[in-house]
Amino acid sequence: MNIILSTLNAKYIHTSLSIRYLKAYAQPEYNVQLAEYTINDPAMNIVTDLFQKNPDVIGFSCYIWNIEETIKVIKMLKKINPSLIILLGGPEVTYDTREWMEKIPEVDFIFIGEGEQSFKQFLDEIHGKQQFENVSGVAYRKDGKIAFNPQSGKLDLKSIPSPFRFEEDLPYLSKRITYIETSRGCPFSCQFCLSSIEVGVRYFDREKTKDDIRFLMKNGAKTIKFVDRTFNISRSYAMEMFQFLIDEHVPGTVFQFEITGDIMRPEVIEFLNNNAPKGLFRFEIGVQSTNDATNELVMRRQNFSKLKRTVTMVKEGNKIDQHLDLIAGLPEEDYNSFRKTFNDVFEMRPEELQLGFLKMLRGTGLRLRASDHDYVYMDHSPYEILKNNVLPFEDIVKIKQVEDVLEKYWNDHRMDETVEYLVQHVFPSPFDFFQQFGTFWDDRGWSRIGHQLEDLYRRLYEFLEESYEEELAIVRNFMKYDYLRNQKHKPRKPWWSDLLSKEERSSLYRKILEQPERLGTKFSEKQFTEKDLFKHTVIEVLPFNIKHYEETGEIVKEDSLLLVHYEPNEGKTTVFTSPIRELEVKVS
Numbered sequence: 001m002n003i004i005l006s007t008l009n010a011k012y013i014h015t016s017l018s019i020r021y022l023k024a025y026a027q028p029e030y031n032v033q034l035a036e037y038t039i040n041d042p043a044m045n046i047v048t049d050l051f052q053k054n055p056d057v058i059g060f061s062c063y064i065w066n067i068e069e070t071i072k073v074i075k076m077l078k079k080i081n082p083s084l085i086i087l088l089g090g091p092e093v094t095y096d097t098r099e100w101m102e103k104i105p106e107v108d109f110i111f112i113g114e115g116e117q118s119f120k121q122f123l124d125e126i127h128g129k130q131q132f133e134n135v136s137g138v139a140y141r142k143d144g145k146i147a148f149n150p151q152s153g154k155l156d157l158k159s160i161p162s163p164f165r166f167e168e169d170l171p172y173l174s175k176r177i178t179y180i181e182t183s184r185g186c187p188f189s190c191q192f193c194l195s196s197i198e199v200g201v202r203y204f205d206r207e208k209t210k211d212d213i214r215f216l217m218k219n220g221a222k223t224i225k226f227v228d229r230t231f232n233i234s235r236s237y238a239m240e241m242f243q244f245l246i247d248e249h250v251p252g253t254v255f256q257f258e259i260t261g262d263i264m265r266p267e268v269i270e271f272l273n274n275n276a277p278k279g280l281f282r283f284e285i286g287v288q289s290t291n292d293a294t295n296e297l298v299m300r301r302q303n304f305s306k307l308k309r310t311v312t313m314v315k316e317g318n319k320i321d322q323h324l325d326l327i328a329g330l331p332e333e334d335y336n337s338f339r340k341t342f343n344d345v346f347e348m349r350p351e352e353l354q355l356g357f358l359k360m361l362r363g364t365g366l367r368l369r370a371s372d373h374d375y376v377y378m379d380h381s382p383y384e385i386l387k388n389n390v391l392p393f394e395d396i397v398k399i400k401q402v403e404d405v406l407e408k409y410w411n412d413h414r415m416d417e418t419v420e421y422l423v424q425h426v427f428p429s430p431f432d433f434f435q436q437f438g439t440f441w442d443d444r445g446w447s448r449i450g451h452q453l454e455d456l457y458r459r460l461y462e463f464l465e466e467s468y469e470e471e472l473a474i475v476r477n478f479m480k481y482d483y484l485r486n487q488k489h490k491p492r493k494p495w496w497s498d499l500l501s502k503e504e505r506s507s508l509y510r511k512i513l514e515q516p517e518r519l520g521t522k523f524s525e526k527q528f529t530e531k532d533l534f535k536h537t538v539i540e541v542l543p544f545n546i547k548h549y550e551e552t553g554e555i556v557k558e559d560s561l562l563l564v565h566y567e568p569n570e571g572k573t574t575v576f577t578s579p580i581r582e583l584e585v586k587v588s
Contacts, residue, residue, distance in 0.1 A: 001127060002054055006035040007061035007090075008046070008069050014038075015172075017179040017227065018061045018090060018115070020163035025116040027161070030123045034168070039065060043072040051080060057126065059087035059111075059119070064359065064381040067092045071104060078106035085126070089115045091194050092381065095363030097139045101146045110139045113151050114184075116160060157184060158205040164212050174220035179227050182209050182241070186229040188260075189299040190288075191365035192327065192358060195229040196299075203237070210244055217250040225256040232259045232268070239268060246275055254282060261285040261307035269310060273317030283314065286325045289333055290344040297331040298366065304344070311348045324350040328399045329358035331366075331373045334390040338399065339431045346423075346430040352411045355403040357396065358385045401438030402431065404447050408456060409437075415457070415482035418475060425555075426471050437463050454495040457483060474555065477542040481562060484538055485575050490566040491538070500539065508541075508561065509533050511583045518583055519563060519576040526565075537565045547577045 005019040016036055023032045033053065037046045050058060050073075058077065060070050074086055089111035093100045097110050111118050114137070121135040132140050137151035164178070183203045186195035216224060232238040245255055272281065289295055290304050314320050324345055328338050346353060360367040360375060360383040370377070374389040387393045409419055419433070427433035440463045441447060451459070457479055464475055480496060500508070509530060516524040528537075545556040559580040566573055 001056045002033070003030065003057045003059075003123070004033045004035050004050065004053055004055045005059045005061070006037070006050065008037050008039045008041070008066035008073075010039060010065045012038055013176045015169075015176050015179060016061055017163060017181065019059075020166065020169075021116055021160065022059070022089075022119045023166070024161040024163045025120055026123055030120075030127075034166075039069045043069060043076060046073050047076045047080070050077060055084065057085040057087065059089060062088050062090040062092040064092055064361065064383065067381045074104060074106050085109070087111065087119075087122070089119070092362065097148070098146060101139055101141070108141060112137045112139065114155055117152065117155055154202065157202050158208070160204070162208065162212050162215075164216055170219050173216060174222050177223045177225055178216055178221045179225050180209070180212065180216075181227045182206075182231075182237075183228045183233075187233055188230070188301065191298040191300075191369075192288075192330065192361070193229075194361055194363055196365070197363055201230075201233060206237075206240070209241075210248075213245070214248065217248075217253050222252060223254050223256070226258070229258060230260045231257040232264055235265055235268060239271070242268075242272060242276070242281075245280065246277070249277070249280055253280075255280060256282040256284065258284045258286070261287070261310040262303040263306075264310040266309070266313060269313040269317065273313070273319055276319045278319045279321075281320045282323065283320055284323045284325070285311065287341075287345050288325060288327045289330050289338075290341045291330075291333050291337050294330045294333045294337070308348060311350065315348065315350075321351040323352040323354060324348070325354045325356060327356050327358050329385045329388065329391055329396065331388070332390055335395040335398070338391075339429070339435075342402070342431045342434075343429045351413075353406060354411075355399070355406055357400075359383050360385060398435065398439065401442045401447075402434045403438075405438045405441055406434050408451070409434075409460070414453065414486060415460075415479060418460070418478040418482050421475060421478050426468060426475070436467070440466075453483075457495045473543060477540075477544070480540055481542065481546065484540065484562065484564040485573060487564075487566065488571040488573060489568075490536060494538075500541065505539060508539055508583070512561075512563070515583065518578045519561075520578075522574075523563075523576045528565075536568055537563055539563045541580060545579055547579070550577075 005022055007016040007019055009016060019034055019036075023034060026032050033055075035050060035053065037049075060074065062070055070088075077084055078086065085108050086106055087109045088100070088104075088107050093110050094112050097112055100110060101107060109122065109132075111122075118135055118137045122132070122138065125132055125134055132138065132142070133147070133149060136149055139146060139148050141147070164180075181204065183201050185198045185201040186193070187201055189196045213224065231241075249255075285307070287302075287304075287307065288300065295302050311322060311324070314322055326341060326345060333341070342355070358366075360370060360377045362383070366375075367383070374387075375385055376387050377383050377385045385391075385396070387396065409415065423430040423433050427436070437460070441459065444459075446459060461472075461476065461479065464472055468475075476496070480494070483494060484491070512519065512533065513528070513530060516528070540562045542560050542562050543557060545558045545560045546562055547560065548554060548556050561578045561580055561583060563576045563578075564573060565576065
C-alpha cells in the first residue's frame, strides 16, 4: 500500500516538522513517502504530482495558512480517484472536527491533536482488519455516519524517534529553515493562542535533541528554528541549551527561539552578552499589547517593565537580533490604545517589529466568547477580525496602512537614520509617522504595485515634500546618507538629481588626496590613488556635521563631506566623514 504524507508550506524555504514526526514514528514497520509543496503552487500542479506517485492513502497537515488551498487539492484528487483514502490532521482541523467532516465529504479520516501514535494505529488497521474503532483520537465515516474515537493519553516525548534522519532531506538542509522542538505545551493561558489549550509542558530527551542538532549542523543546516512556545520557561534548561549551542555551533548556523521576555533573568542575558558569538541567536518575543486591561481580558500575564528590561539588555549587548510581535484587535484595545502600545514597543527599537491582526483561531477561548466583544471576523481562514465593539473596520484599515510602510521602511532597515530622525524630530510619535505616511502611500495606490529601492526613497521624499517641506533640507540628506552607506556596490545613478558637478568632485578629491588624514587614520592608511577614489567611492556634501550627529544625535548645521568607499572584491562598504572647513575647500 502506497502512503503519502503531504502539506502545503507557506514558502519554499519552510519545512514541515509534523509530517516528519509521523513518518519517523511509523518506521520501521511502514515506509511513508513525504511530498511538500507551497500555497503558491498551482493546485493542478500539486494534484498532478501526487497522482503520478500512485498513492492509496494521502494525509495532509492542515494550518490556517494552507487549509483553503488544501481543500482544492483534496476535491480534485477525489474526483480523479474516488477510492483514494484521504486523511487530515493538524491544528486547523483538530477543532470543530465534525464541521470539517461535513464540509469536506471527500475526507475519510481526521486525526485530532497529537498524531504520531494515532497515525501508527491507523496504519496497523489499514494494513490489517480495518477496525478503525481501535484508532485513538480520530474522526471517520462509518455506515454513513461520522464516528469519533477519544484521544488516548499524552505521548512520552522521550520515546519519539528523530524526524531529522531522512536521507532525502539532507541535500536541502542548507537551503531551508529546519524546525525543531524540545518541548510541547505552554504554561500560559493566552485566550487568542492554541498553545493555551494544552495544560503543562512536556520535554523531549535532552541528549537526543543535542545529537539531532549536531547531526543537522554536520549536514549543512544554516537556520534552525525552535518552535517551543516558551523556550525559556525553565531557566536551567535554557541555560544548558544556550551553553551547548555556544560550545558546539558550526560557524554560519543561526538559531531562533520564541522566548517570554518578562521572565528572562538578567544573569541569563549577561551570560549571552558575554559568551554568545554575534549573530548566533535570534529572539522572537510576543508583546502583543502593553494595555494591562486588555492583557487581563485575554488571561495574559505580562510585566512590561521586566520585558522592556530584557529587550534593552539584549539590544545593548549587540549580540542577538530581536523580533517583537504586536497584535491589533485584542479586546478593548481601541485605535488610541493600540497607538500607545505601538509607541511603547517601538521605543525599544527592535530590529524587527511585526504588526499582526487578531485571528480568531478555532478552539481558542477568544473565539468561543467572541460575542462578549462583538467580534466580527472572516468566515474562512485565517479568521482575521473585521471589527469589534471598540475597533471599527475603518480603524483596522488605518492600522493596516501602518503595517505596510513599517515593513518596508523599518523592518528592512533601508533607511534607519532617516526614520530615526523623523520619529524623533519631525512627527509627534513613531506611530504618527508610519500612520501618516501609510495613509499617503495607500491613497497613491502604491500598496498595489511593486517597488525598486530607489522608488522607496522617491516616495518618502514625495510624502515629505507635500506635508513637511520645511524639514526637507535635513531629511533629504539623511536619505542620501542611508542610501549610500547601505549599498554593497557603487550605485550607478543615485535617486536624487542635485549631484555634485564633475568640477566640484574633482576639487574635493584633490583636497582629500592632499590631506587624507582629515578623513581619519583608517582612511589615510588605505593610501588611495586618484583612480581609486573616482572608481570606487561616492562623495556628497551634507548640510550638517554628520560625524557630530553620529556621536551625539545633535544636528549642527555645518557642511560636511561624506565619502563612501565600496570595496570591489569584498562587497564591503566604509563611510568616512569630515567637516568641509577642515578640507579648506568651497562648494556651492
